[in-house]
Amino acid sequence: MALTLEQIRADVADALGEDPAEIPFDENLLDYGLDSVRIMALLEGWRRDHAVSADFADLAEQPAIEAWAPMLGVAVS
Amino acid sequence: MTLLDTDREEPAGTASRAGLPLTAAQSGMWYAQALDPLSPAQNTAECLEIDGPLDPAIFAAALRRVTAEADALRVRVVDTPEGPRQYVEPEVELPLTVLDFRGHEDGRERAEAWMRDDLATPCDLATGPLFRQALFRVGEDRWLWYQCIHHLVIDGFGYSLLARRTAEVYSALVRGAEPPARAFGTLAELVEQDTAYRTSEAFAADRKHWSEEFADRPDVPRLAGRGALPGRTFRRRTAHLPQVTSERLREVAGRLRATWPEVLMAAQALYTSRATAQSDVVLGVPMMGRVGSASLRIPGMVMNVLPLRLSVTPEDTFAELVRQVVLGVRQLRRHQRYRYEDIRRDLGLLGESRGLVGPLVNVMPFDYALDFAGTRARARNLSAGPVDDLTVNVYDRADGGGLRIDHDGNPALYEDADLAAHQDRFLHLLEGLADTDPQVPLRVHGIATAAERALVIEEFNRTGHEVPPTTLIGPIESRAARCPGATALVYGDTSLTYAELNARANRFARHLQSLGAGPGRLVAVAVPRSVDLIVSLLAVLKSGAAYLPLDPEYPQARLTYMLDDAAPVCAVTDRPGRLPADGDTPLVVLSELEPAVLDAELPTNPARPLTPADPAYVIYTSGSTGRPKGVVVSHGAIDNRLRWMQYAYGLRSDDRVLQKTPSSFDVSVWEFFWPLREGAALVVAEPGGHKDPVYLARLIDEQAVTTCHFVPSMLQVFLTGADVSGLCAGLRRVFCSGEALPRETAQAFGKALPRVALHNLYGPTEAAVDVSHHTCQVGDTGPVPIGRPVWNTRLYVLDAALEPCPPGVPGELFLAGRQLADGYLNRPELTAERFVDDPFAAPGERMYRTGDLARWTEQGEVEYLGRTDHQVKLRGQRIELGEIEAALAGRPGVTGACALVREDRPGDQQLVGYVTGEADPSDVRAALSRELPEHMVPAAVLVLDAFPLSPNGKLDRRELPVPVFTGAERAREAASPLEKTLVGLFAEVLSVERVGPDDAFFDLGGTSLLAVRLVTRIGEELGSELTIGSLFEAPTPARLAARLGSGRPAAGDALDCVLPLRPEGGRPPLFAFHPAGGIAWCYAGLAARLGPDQPVYGIQARGLTDDTPLPESLQEQAADYVRRIREVRPHGPYRLIGWSVGGILAHTVAVLLQEAGEEVQLLALLDAFPAEQWRERPAPEEGDALTAVLRMAGFERTDERDREDVLATLRRGGSPLAGLGDHTLNRIVDIVPNHARMMREHVHGTYDGDVLFFTAAAPRAEDWLTREAWQPHVRGGLENLDLDCTHPQLLQDRQLDAICEVLTERLRKLDI
Secondary structure (H helix, E strand, O other), rough: OOOOOHHHHHHHHHHHHHOOOOOOOOOOOHHOOHHHHHHHHHHHHHHHOOOOOOOHOOOOOEEEEEHHHHOOOOOOO | OOEEOOOOOOOOOOOOOOEEEEOOOHHHHHHHHHOOOOOOOOOOEEEEEEEOOOHHHHHHHHHHHHHHOOOOOOHHEEEEOOEEEEEEEEEEOOOOEEEOOOOOHHHHHHHHHHHHHHHHOOOOOOOOOOEEEEEEEOOOOOEEEEEEOOOOOHHHHHHHHHHHHHHHHHHHHHHOOOOOOOOOOOOHHHHHHHHHHOHHHHHHHHHHHHHHHHOOOOOOOOOOOOOOOOOOOOOEEEEOOHHHHHHHHHHHHOOOOOOHHHHHHHHHHHHHHHHEEEEEOOOOOOOOOOOOOHHHHOOOOEEEEEOOOOOOOOOHHHEEEEEEEEHHHHHHHOOOOOOOOHHHHHOOOOOOOOOOOOOEEEEOOOOOOOEEEOOOEEEEEEOOOOOOOEEEEEEEOOOOOOEEEEEOOOOOOOOOOHHHHHHHHHHHHHHHHHOOOOEEEEEEEEOOHHHHHHHHHOHHHOOOOOOOOOOHHHHHHHHHOOOOOOOEEOOOOOOEEEHHHHHHHHHHHHHHOOOOOOOEEEEEEEEOHHHHHHHHHHHHHHHEEEEEEEEOOOOOHHHHHHHHHOOOOOOEOOOOOOOOOOOOOEEEEHHOHHHHHHHHOOOOOOOOOOOOOOEEEOOOOOOOOOOOOEEEEEHHHHHHHHHHHHHOOOOOOOOOEEOOOOOOHHHHHHHHHHHHHHEEEEEEEEHHHHOOOHHHHHHHHHHOOOEEEEEHHHHHHHHOOOOOHOOOOOEEEEEOOOOOOHHHHHHHHHHHHOOEEEEEEEEEEOOOOOOOOOOOOOOOOOOOEEEEEEEOOOEEEEEEOOOOOOOOOOOOEEEEEEEOOEOOOHHHHHHHEEEEEEEOOOOOEEEEEEEEEEEEEEOOOOOEEEOOEEEEEEEEEEHHHHHHHHHHOOOOEEEEEEEEEEEEEOOOOEEEEEEEOOOOHHHHHHHHHHHHOOOOOOEEEEEOOOOOOOOOEEEEEEEEEEEOOOOOOOOOOOOOHHHHHHHHHHHHHEEEOOOOOOOOOOHHHOOOHHHHHHHHHHHHHHHOOOOHHHHHHHOOOHHHHHHHHHOOOOOOHHHHOOOEEEOEEEEOOOEEEEEOOOOOHHHHHHHOOOOOOOOOEEEEOOOOOOOOOOOOHHHHHHHHHHHHHHHHHHOOOOEEEEEEEEHHHHHHHHHHHHOOOEEEEEEEEEEOOOOHHHHHHOOOOHHHHHHHHHHHOOOOOOOOOOOOHHHHHHHHHOOOOHHHHHHOOOOOOOOHHHHHHHHHHHOOEEEEEOOOEEEEEOOOOOOOHHHHHHHHHOOOOOEEEEEEEOOHOOOOHHHHHHHHHHHHHHHHHHHO
16 A cells, blocks of 8 residues: 555654644654654554655655655655 | 775765864864873774674775775874864775684683773874774684774764665675665765854754753752763673563553653653652753754764753653653754753853763664675674763664663762662663553652662661560659669769659659649740759659750740640749740749648659650750641650660660750750669759860769760860860760761761760651661761661651662651651641651551651661751751741841851851841841740841842852851951951952951962962952062061052062962971972962971972973973072972972982982972873873863863963953963963973982872872882882872862871971
């Protein structure tokens, strides 16, 4: 099953213990509490469930959902 | 074997020839290394275990390629006039050692030993390389890959980048393939990022954030109870958290929407809070600092440590604490680029050498799934860098082995056993947290392991002892029946036998019974110390009533309050007017009692239905809300106490016990009744006599007293009196209680009265006088414990959750057992608050909350650490500051009040009140003296415009001003306005209460730094240009006034080669040679202590004030000094002393003088070590000289890069040294390294005579220094005195006292 932007947002929100509505698409998630351990955990989950092939540094370098989308195989409209 | 790096590629983005500046992160590391250039503390290292086939040649090729790719590995750092700069070399020789240990059974150990040795070898930053590699073959298919890299260029994440890239390149090369393209960024990018940040708005915003967040500068939780400078090494203990526990913690984390590192931080916060008895905990959190940045692909030093502030209370749940961590870390991450060192500097913590964070929790979850062409590898950290205090390193190597936890400790603070205890408890706590619902309050968790819990609750408290159900008075009556003719009481010329005393007390008791006295009732006794007092107290007890002692010295208002509060059936007084007559209490006035009334009563013991459960006495203590409270103690409680005391100390019929404690203080209870229960005699001191040590010594002597009590501060005074040992020949034992007994006092006691036992007792009024005991032994060191529990008594040291603290961990002391008081008279709420359920005993048992901080020793004794609240002890008397504050606030015109006990001069404690408002301070004080007992009246009341507040709005007690007392008691009045001004300035600069016109500056505690300040102040006030030298020559206000008045130009500049510290005196002068900085002011304290008849001259380096060339050799310098000394004293005998380099100079001068045929009587070396000890060690560069200058001024060096920075810091910090002038400071910066060089090149001659040596015996970084190295250069012996201090502390007051004690004695012998 392919990832969607909404799914990414839901997963990120879950990792942070926040409401998905609070998580923006275009902002640096570092300010929302995203850290290397959470990124790794998210990535592990996405690799397992969505056959994602991005690596940690790719995601960690630009921690924003919009920036991630192409790397995670999600088309941005 | 070292391989040459041949097949390098030219890395892109290489720095230019000018090199790169250091990033802020690197600068911190650079300065730490510059402070101690030979320290290996900045070496970080890890070892990878590769279990499988490996091709060493390909591995080396892979390493060469990675070295060529990673700028960090090719860097060297050079100190330049523009500050340190790093140069990325295009190529470096690969520092790889390959060793094959296959043939050795202990191959692995050999490899480990090699790594340990390597790790202990410092890197040379300027020459580089800043890393070393080794590959060990310890089995056919077992390899160890060791990497050691200076922290300046790498951090934990950087290691993982290097390791993964090495595995990737190696795997490709093994396949014969070209490795994937290099993915590392350059060092230049890191520098660029750093520069951009430091000029950005974010930087300013981050600074503001941290300054606000920590504006109140919270106390740092320290597991060792103190701090220390980081050492060159660290201790480590490693443990593995079982996989199942690790998994369960991950589950807990997942449920709480947290990560497992956050859960571990929360656990450490909980542990730290409980282990330090603090609810406000600041942990240090190392942050990798790379997410969202290109530095994710750059091996380098990026990480930062940030303070995570948490509040931990027993009421919160673990889930709440974890959430606090999650939000705290989130907040922290938003400001994570701001450097830890910068936060500390912004808060002003650097200058005070104060920390910001407690333990570090360093979680390294970096991906280490390494694959070397199909062979897996496991990484193991060997060193994570310097350890300030305690660092908990947690590694998740994703290898299924659970978490690895390393506790790294600073060896100055933690022994191996300490680390083991902390680690075992931490793991135990993690197990508990993993097994417990995170939604329950944290109070269910304790940090003690099961074994520790059993030890402190059961084992240390095995005090059960059968006692008969008796009362306080019963045993006295039976004793009187058994020894009627023995002396019971002596007061002045009066002496009563047991029969006489018993009969008098019985008659009076029967009279009191007729007035309503009986069990469960109260009778007040307000009688000064006398025979009548003893008779009255016994009579009350015999009647069955409890006695309420009222100190007749107390103000009327307080007496009225107590009588109203306690409502006794009657009050016994010695004469009319003693007690307020307007109250409801019937008075029994002894002087007005008709003898016939008592004669009519029977002299036999009266009958009364008294049981051990009835109250024996009620004693009032200070109450924090402003009202004193009456403590009700039962017969059973005090009977237990006295039975234990007799068992422990065995009073005999020939003992004589001194009664000197006022009856309102509960120590008097055993003084009164213990001897009367045992057939001994009671020797009663005159009223007021307890304050007069001379009277007491005489009384002890005349009355052959064997047993007495002192409050420690009074004991101290008593011991300094004349001929104590001669006057106290009959003493057998002395008891101390009432306040902490200083070890110095116990030692002074042992010296003065070596055959007398000294017992330290502890207990509050709420637990029948004393509950613990310790007998002092000669030779013991450290704090004097309050000891072990008495019979049928349990001591608990509990944390905030009322869980037991393990030995060594501070907590609040709780008391339980037979001696607990019934509670507070008529105060059920207060009683319920302080006497709570004992959770460790049968239901219904209570424990008393003392408010004292304490900890167990491993041996089962308790040490007192202070108070948890504002109760203070002043000369043994318990005072609630709240009560003083309430009294102050109650005065008209006072709008705010605060009280505290100050100790502005060591050993001199004073109660001081502060008020705001319109009130007149002397009126306030006078009013308080009418309301409060003498010991509770402030020595001074100060009116303030406003109270000093900390940034978060709390009262900042540290900022309350020191009271200034005026009026010299013995000194004459100042003779002129000029003298008067100078007296004022002396007092101001010295912070001394009284200065007389003839008091000498250095005798009053003046230091060289204060001297500079005084001269500056005199310049400001009087416009007179004085030099420090004139202060040495005319050290009193009178003499200075004369000099200023005469208009005589100030002679003898303080920077001249010969500095007359004390030119007068008839004895041969002592010449004191300057240390490395060239200035000899540090010896001023020496002159003050050696007395007025001993001249002292300082010898100072040339060129401090002009451009005289610096000497080429110590020999040349010493020869010059010999000429200068001869100008003062042409011929011997000579006496010489020197500290540090000054010691080497003194030795050299001594040799020269002897060669010239002169006699050298004394050569004293203060922690000085000969040239060859230094020769092999590199001389410090200017960096160190700057550090030395800053240290002279009392600053720790932070980011001062050059002379200008240093001068700026001195000026900004208002340092007196800044007053020296730039020229002199500049010269000092030259003089320090010149000495370092000359000292290394010096060749010693041989001194013919003995050397007196003083060693700064605290552990030092230069642990290779030994005084024995003097042996070849000294023909006589070397007598040594160890002083418990560091080298720089050697000339501080306390050490100088000890040094001068020895010197004075030595000089005195020479004079004979």
